[in-house]
Amino acid sequence: MKQEEKQISFGWAIIPLIIMIAAMSYTIVIVGGDPHIPLILGTVVAALIALKCGFSWGEIEGGLYKGIRLALPAIVIIIMVGIIIGAWIGGGIIATMVYYGLKLISPSLFLVSITVIAAIVALAIGSSWSTMGTIGVAGMGIGLSMGIPAPMIAGAIISGAYFGDKMSPLSDSTNLAAGVVGVDLFEHIKHMFFTTIPGLVIALVVYWFLGRQFSTISMEDGQISEIMTQLQANFVITPWLLLVPAIVILLVAKKVPALPALTVGVFLGLVSQVFVQGGQIGDAINTLQGGFSIVSGNEMIDSLFNRGGIDDMMYTVSLTIVAMTFGGVLENTGMLKSIVNQILKVAKTGKGLVSTAISTAFITNVTAAEQYISVVVPGRMYAQSFRDKKLHPKNLSRAVEDGGTLTSVFVPWNTCAIFIFATLAVHPLEYAPYAILNLVVPIISFIYAWTGFSITPLPPGGDVKVDQDDRKVI
Structure with missing residues (x-):
């Protein structure tokens, strides 16, 4: 069976995320511990589900290492x-x-x-x-x-x-x-x-x-x-x-x-x-x-x-590695895609699609623990949907920045929040109410999506062609 033919249903894909978040909440809020073990637990559960759904250990391990490789520049x-x-x-x-x-x-x-x-x-x-x-x-x-x-x-x-x-x-x-x-x-x-x-x-x-x-x-x-x-x-x-x-x-x-x-x-x-x-x-x-x-x-x-x-x-480095193993397994076994596809079903209109892209970027920050993935995954997955809804792609690029780039600081196990904690010595749960720009911009983006303000349609002609060298709409 080829890897691309294997699919993990939404019901199975959401289980590692639920278990990880529950373990994270207990460990951080009640026990006062660190987020490493909950992330490892989530990774183990994700790997077991992937094995059950037909993935080989080699494929799972490859996804795990791919996640770590993605974090190496950080x-x-x-x-x-x-x-x-x-x-x-x-x-x-x-x-x-x-x-x-x-x-x-x-x-x-x-x-x-x-x-x-x-x-x-x-x-x-x-x-x-x-x-x-x-x-x-x-x-x-x-x-x-x-x-x-x-x-x-x-x-x-x-x-x-x-x-x-x-x-x-x-x-x-x-x-x-x-x-x-x-x-x-x-x-x-x-x-x-x-x-x-x-x-x-x-x-x-x-x-x-x-x-x-x-x-x-x-x-x-x-x-x-x-x-x-x-x-x-x-x-x-x-x-x-x-x-x-x-x-x-x-x-x-x-x-x-x-x-x-x-x-x-x-x-x-x-x-x-x-x-x-x-x-x-x-x-x-x-x-x-x-x-x-x-x-x-x-x-x-x-x-x-x-x-x-x-x-x-070194605490920050170890947490980054552990977080990216979790995100790597979710993305490379298709679990993240399954979760996103389920979300996409609720987007019936152009306005709903913009809101969905913003939400997906944030959810990707939670599940994949990496700001760049929160930009890449929704950007790839919704590009055709935005064209189908006659929406200019700059609406999507703004949505993934508003929902992904800015919200990464609020997820304690995300690489951005980990870096901030190590550098400024303030926990994400403490600085979150005061990171005003990061809080209000996604809200403003949602309001624009619902009202249609600044949501730009495709130019007359409707189709979008992308110049791959200049990476721009022509």
Whole structure:
């Protein structure tokens, strides 16, 4: 029997997902454990069902490894971000950014400011992960020093980073959505203006209201003054160190790939630790592996700066691998397709189809645990259906971004949420209410789908031809 002839019914396909979510809820909410074992349990159940439905162990194992291979680029970035966090803390770069941030940014406007800064940086470099791993880490330090709750800070950073990533022509997820669906990249970005710009405006208004409660915090406040004094006592603070993140951002903006650009950042951080901070070369190298260590006597500084390095990211790497084994088995045995096909049956109209695409992208985030799959799977599966309903493909590319790219941060076992937890040290269930942009844009997208606003029909002639070289509708 050929693999493509084997089909797993919706009833069987949904069982691993139900068991995994039930086990995840019990483990995280009641026991207070980690999500690894529930994901492994889900993978085992999915494999057993696939065996029952006629798949060989070799086919199941192949799907499992395919899922892991898909996550390898993310794993490499996760490791590199761990190294750069260690290097920048050791080199005093993060301390310098925190110090000057405390001097320049008003507490009442901090949430608005960090959202805008993260948005500009992510727009320039096209990467939410790189933005959160650099500017985001410093932003957490500044906000915590001002007494702002960590979930609020993380939510603002995430909102800004994902706005910039989503609207940047340099973003891999944005290019992927346009390419998979077959629409011009800038047509896709312009169509996202309708949902993403209102989402950013709403987010900034909410952050302005939330920030008003911190207007009584004075920059001469004893806690803030103590933190700034401790930073000066433990690090050499100089504006010259701000050139390091500026150089990395410039390199990525000039379309230097993320890994080489981050490598330059690591090298500059290591050099800063040795020649600016006066550290030993051996200690600087060990910081890249085991992270930075400091005993300042200030609990907040110690918790912020005792981190980084490869070792600090191994929990994240292991969770990413486990999550992708689950998603790999579901996708490559056809279980995910079976679930999506069942959802597709409820889409009787064009409006219903757009809503279905948004929902499917989110469900794929839950089942496959990977943002890119949430873009690729609905983009592939609904392309013909959108043409049949006489809908322009840019409606689909926007739908998978609104429902997939943005919602990935809310699924604790998704690679994006895993990365954020490792980088910003805030759990997805804590920052979720404050990631305003990521919350409201899918809602806006649903409203547009139901009302028909900004839903673009196919041009006269009706058919869509895709230029495979330029990946655009012609």
